[in-house]
Amino acid sequence: MLLSIGIYAQEHVDFGKKKEVISPEINPDKTVTFRLEAKEAKSVTVQGDCVPEGGALTKNEDGVWTFTTQPLAPELYSYSFNVDGIKALDPNNAFVTRDVATIVNIFLVGGGIADLYKVTDVPHGTVTKRWYESPTLQKTKRLTIYTPPGYEKSKDKYPVLYLMHGAGGDEEAWMELGRTSQILDNLIAQGKAKPMLVVMTNGNAGQTAAPGESSEGFVKPIFIRPEMFSGMTEKAFGDVISFIESEYRVKKEKASRAIAGLSMGGMHTIVISANFPNTFDYIGVFSSAMLQDKNSTVDFYQNMNQKLKVQKDNGFKLYWIGIGKDDFLYKKCVEFRSDLDTVNLKYIYKETNGGHTWSNWRVYLTEFVPMLFK
Amino acid sequence: MLLSIGIYAQEHVDFGKKKEVISPEINPDKTVTFRLEAKEAKSVTVQGDCVPEGGALTKNEDGVWTFTTQPLAPELYSYSFNVDGIKALDPNNAFVTRDVATIVNIFLVGGGIADLYKVTDVPHGTVTKRWYESPTLQKTKRLTIYTPPGYEKSKDKYPVLYLMHGAGGDEEAWMELGRTSQILDNLIAQGKAKPMLVVMTNGNAGQTAAPGESSEGFVKPIFIRPEMFSGMTEKAFGDVISFIESEYRVKKEKASRAIAGLSMGGMHTIVISANFPNTFDYIGVFSSAMLQDKNSTVDFYQNMNQKLKVQKDNGFKLYWIGIGKDDFLYKKCVEFRSDLDTVNLKYIYKETNGGHTWSNWRVYLTEFVPMLFK
Numbered sequence: 001m002l003l004s005i006g007i008y009a010q011e012h013v014d015f016g017k018k019k020e021v022i023s024p025e026i027n028p029d030k031t032v033t034f035r036l037e038a039k040e041a042k043s044v045t046v047q048g049d050c051v052p053e054g055g056a057l058t059k060n061e062d063g064v065w066t067f068t069t070q071p072l073a074p075e076l077y078s079y080s081f082n083v084d085g086i087k088a089l090d091p092n093n094a095f096v097t098r099d100v101a102t103i104v105n106i107f108l109v110g111g112g113i114a115d116l117y118k119v120t121d122v123p124h125g126t127v128t129k130r131w132y133e134s135p136t137l138q139k140t141k142r143l144t145i146y147t148p149p150g151y152e153k154s155k156d157k158y159p160v161l162y163l164m165h166g167a168g169g170d171e172e173a174w175m176e177l178g179r180t181s182q183i184l185d186n187l188i189a190q191g192k193a194k195p196m197l198v199v200m201t202n203g204n205a206g207q208t209a210a211p212g213e214s215s216e217g218f219v220k221p222i223f224i225r226p227e228m229f230s231g232m233t234e235k236a237f238g239d240v241i242s243f244i245e246s247e248y249r250v251k252k253e254k255a256s257r258a259i260a261g262l263s264m265g266g267m268h269t270i271v272i273s274a275n276f277p278n279t280f281d282y283i284g285v286f287s288s289a290m291l292q293d294k295n296s297t298v299d300f301y302q303n304m305n306q307k308l309k310v311q312k313d314n315g316f317k318l319y320w321i322g323i324g325k326d327d328f329l330y331k332k333c334v335e336f337r338s339d340l341d342t343v344n345l346k347y348i349y350k351e352t353n354g355g356h357t358w359s360n361w362r363v364y365l366t367e368f369v370p371m372l373f374k
Numbered sequence: 375m376l377l378s379i380g381i382y383a384q385e386h387v388d389f390g391k392k393k394e395v396i397s398p399e400i401n402p403d404k405t406v407t408f409r410l411e412a413k414e415a416k417s418v419t420v421q422g423d424c425v426p427e428g429g430a431l432t433k434n435e436d437g438v439w440t441f442t443t444q445p446l447a448p449e450l451y452s453y454s455f456n457v458d459g460i461k462a463l464d465p466n467n468a469f470v471t472r473d474v475a476t477i478v479n480i481f482l483v484g485g486g487i488a489d490l491y492k493v494t495d496v497p498h499g500t501v502t503k504r505w506y507e508s509p510t511l512q513k514t515k516r517l518t519i520y521t522p523p524g525y526e527k528s529k530d531k532y533p534v535l536y537l538m539h540g541a542g543g544d545e546e547a548w549m550e551l552g553r554t555s556q557i558l559d560n561l562i563a564q565g566k567a568k569p570m571l572v573v574m575t576n577g578n579a580g581q582t583a584a585p586g587e588s589s590e591g592f593v594k595p596i597f598i599r600p601e602m603f604s605g606m607t608e609k610a611f612g613d614v615i616s617f618i619e620s621e622y623r624v625k626k627e628k629a630s631r632a633i634a635g636l637s638m639g640g641m642h643t644i645v646i647s648a649n650f651p652n653t654f655d656y657i658g659v660f661s662s663a664m665l666q667d668k669n670s671t672v673d674f675y676q677n678m679n680q681k682l683k684v685q686k687d688n689g690f691k692l693y694w695i696g697i698g699k700d701d702f703l704y705k706k707c708v709e710f711r712s713d714l715d716t717v718n719l720k721y722i723y724k725e726t727n728g729g730h731t732w733s734n735w736r737v738y739l740t741e742f743v744p745m746l747f748k
Contacts, residue, residue: 040459085414088462094475094585095592101468103477107592121589124505124514131498140498152621211468215495218469218481247526 021064023092024079024107030071032109034079036090039063041083048079048104049359057081074114075359076179078104097176099358100168101221115186116366117179122189123149127181129171131209132243136236141202142209143240144171146181147248148188148195157249159256159373160197161282162240163365164265168223170210171202177358178365187369194373196258199244203261203268205232228264231298234271241279255317258372260284262361263329270336275300277311282318284368286361287327288336305339312345318371319347322364326355395438397466398453398481404445406483408453410464413437415457422453422478423733431455448488449733450553452478471550473732474542475595489560490740491553496563497523501555503545505583506617510610515576516583517614518545520555521622522562522569531623533630533747534571535656536614537739538639542597544584545576551732557739568747570632573618577635577642579606602638605672608645615653629691632746634658636735637703644710649674651685656692658742660735661701662710679713686719692745693721696738700729 023035034046036057044057044065050072057065078097081088089096093105108114128145151158163180165173174180180198187193204225208214211221245252259280261269266288273283296302319340323333340347350367354360397409408420410431418431418439424446431439452471455462463470467479482488502519525532537554539547548554554572561567578599582588585595619626633654635643640662647657670676693714697707714721724741728734 036460038460083460083462084458086410086412086457086460086462087465088457088460089477091461091476092594093592094472094477094595096470096472096477098468098470102465103463103468103470118591119583119587119589121514124516126502126504128500128502130500140495142498209493213493215493217492218467220466221468 021092023090024105026107026109027068030073030109030111031068032072032077032107033066033068034081034090035092036065036081036083036088037063038065038083041065043082043084045082046079047082048077049075049357050077050079050107072109074109074112076106076108076114076117076362078106080104098172098221099177100223113363113366116183117362118186119182120186120189122185124185125149125181125188126151127175129213132240132247134236134239136239137205137232139208142171142213143202143243144175144200145244145248146175146184146198146200148184148197150195151197151249154249157251157256158195158197159258160199160244160248160250161258161260161369161372162199162201162237164201164203164259164261164268166261166263166265166287167225167228168221169265170204170207170213170221171200172210172213174198174200178362180365183362183365184369187366192370196369196373197244197248197250199240201237201240203233203265204228205230205236229296229298229301231271231296231300233268234275234300237268237272238276254279254281256281256373258282258284260286260320260365260368261288262286262364263288263356271300271304274304274307274311277307278314281316282368282372283316283320284364285319285321285336286364286368287323287329287356288333305343308340308345309343312343319345320350320368320371321347322350322352322360322367324352324354324356324360326353327360328356395466397464398479400481400483401442404447404483404485405442406446406451406481407440407442408455408464409466410439410455410457410462411437412439412457415439417456417458419456420453421456422451423449423731424451424453424481446483448483448486450480450482450488450491450736452480454478472595473551474597487737487740490557491736492560493556494560494563496559498559499523499555499562500525501549503587506614506621508610508613510613511579511606513582516545516587517576517617518549518574519618519622520549520558520572520574522558522571524569525571525623528623531625531630532569532571533632534573534618534622534624535632535634535743535746536573536575536611538575538577538633538635538642540635540637540639540661541599541602542595543639544578544581544587544595545574546584546587548572548574551735552739553736554739557736558743561740561743566744570743570747571618571622571624573614575611575614577607577639578602579604579610603670603672603675605645605670605674607642608649608674611642611646612650628653629655630747632656632658634660634694634739634742635662636660636738637662637730645674645678648678648681648685651681652688655690656742656746657690657694658738659693659695659710660738660742661697661703661730662707679717682714682719683717686717693719694724694742694745695721696724696726696734696741698726698728698730698734700727701734702730 055067057067206227429441431441
């Protein structure tokens with residue numbers, strides 16, 4: 001054994017040669033303790049969905065700052081520190097996620113629904129990053145595809161859920177922030193969901209892949225892209241379905257296709273399923289609304305009530321809507337439900353606490369998926 | 375458009391409502407400017423392989439700290455800031471990578487070899503995260519598999535490169551830090567490499583998957599695992615080959631199998647290829663050495679010179695060794711080469727500047743891969 005200090009310096013890796021600081025620590029009573037060594041700092045705070053009001057850490061004699069939360073409900077939480085006005089990640093937590101352009105630390109408080117977000121010792125599906133041609137967009141685009149446990153060995157054909165991200169997101173979002181593969185693995189293992197493929201598209205028509213994963217290079221992700229209301233994602237959606245149905249062992253009829261999305265992806269879901277009104281038997285609209293102007297010049301956005309009427313007349317098995325009471329799109333969702341009522345399109349409506357958050361979208365996924373393909 | 379400020383608060387996303395700070399900025403002369411807004415800070419420095427001596431930022435009247443490097447050679451670089459003694463990521467750079475337990479920002483200076491590390495508009499391979507059974511380890515373990523462009527449509531059988539990480543790494547390392555899929559896509563598109571599968575294993579015998587990706591949960595990654603010299607990764611390697619050769623359309627003879635690894639993975643490469651002495655025609659040993667004691671009680675580590683002799687007598691096409699002049703394992707590599715000389719096993723030896731770094735391992739991959747399966 002000849003591991004010298006040299007390797008640490010060369011690799012810029014911190015190993016904590018001193019007494020190790022543990023952070024975050026999830027305590028038996030489900031409180032969580034954050035710690036940060038910062039001898040010279042004047043103030044350290046923690047921000048995140050685990051501390052809605054923020055938390056001020058206090059310093060002990062060793063220069064380690066500490067804050068303990070109230071007992072936390074089961075959830076995947078995110079946070080960051082602020083040291084004398086500067087955002088800092090927790091150097092003792094190696095786990096981060098990117099939400100649009102922001103990197104935050106994450107941790108998971110188990111129990112209840114959050115156990116569905118854990119990697120557990122159940123059979124695991126396969127997760128694939130693959131590129132496909134979109135003739136409509138004249139682009140080669142990247143997809144994330146979840147195939148369920150047993151897919152490779154089976155000769156069966158499987159149903160497909162198409163799952164779409166919101167503004168600022170990409171084909172990574174449902175996996176990284178939505179815990180899709182964990183939720184599917186766990187629901188399938190528990191017999192609560194049918195084995196299915198989940199196809200996570202990149203819903204930004206002007207973008208080929210997630211920031212950093214395309215020839216645009218390491219370009220800072222932005223929230224509102226100029227093509228957001230071009231209708232091109234919706235028009236090009238047939239390219240995705242054609243690719244999946246030619247390349248994977250899947251069932252190719254309406255009863256075996258579901259589509260769902262959050263926020264902008266909810267708009268995509270509404271518009272795609274109404275413009276291809278005999279394609280999906282299962283529709284999931286998470287925290288969304290018809291954002292675009294009803295006088296839009298984009299044909300896919302025009303005459304939506306008439307299109308919804310056709311979709312309703314064609315029949316479907318499930319139209320599911322979920323939104324949080326505090327969502328900034330709440331009023332738009334009320335208006336959209338009123339549109340659906342006008343054409344007598346029956347939907348299941350789930351109203352939760354909270355706002356426009358991944359916390360809600362993960363819950364909606366866990367409720368929507370068990371209703372599919374039954 | 376009704377996007378209110380509410381969504382920002384709910385999602386903890388920073389959008390920079392003020393004048394945007396751009397950092398890092400890669401200037402036309404290949405210097406790189408770092409910027410950080412920190413009005414109250416007393417000192418801001420930048421650390422990383424782009425600034426070997428570190429850099430001290432200076433504050434302007436707006437409270438924005440700035441530092442510009444010397445012109446940088448083409449490379450994928452990493453860095454972080456230190457603000458009044460506290461490590462901070464660059465809030466204007468959404469791109470990070472994890473090296474063992476440390477999160478750092480990254481950026482790429484193009485040109486030369488670094489153009490191989492970029493995502494370019496060439497056909498892309500598919501990257502799959504998949505689980506397999508290892509009867510030897512009695513574990514279900516996770517792999518990363520790169521299949522080359524055209525694999526899915528082709529009826530051809532492909533050769534396979536098995537590629538192994540170092541201590542502290544896992545099945546994500548060669549993708550995230552090694553830029554394997556970008557290097558393969560680019561070399562294949564340029565006609566410099568044969569289309570091949572690259573199988574990136576988890577070489578920690580006691581671990582099923584990368585930290586955060588197994589039922590161990592979000593456990594802090596460690597550098598030296600207790601089972602490092604158990605020989606179990608080497609003994610169980612046949613399980614990986616069996617899985618790949620039964621599940622993928624690959625060629626199953628010695629001439630179509632390559633194995634390579636860095637540091638601990640270089641040891642795995644040496645030991646596996648010598649203990650299965652008629653399995654691989656191409657062997658790549660990056661920054662490695664025979665770390666274990668020659669008096670080891672582990673049978674796979676015993677009688678290595680005799681095993682290397684058998685491997686040599688069986689014949690092979692390429693034994694390639696690369697190491698940096700400043701590598702802390704340099705002396706061990708000299709000893710290992712002397713062992714090879716003793717049994718008259720001919721190898722290609724590449725000595726580079728620098729130490730035990732991903733910068734070197736990416737270079738070694740770009741040199742090794744074009745020599746395979748020719």
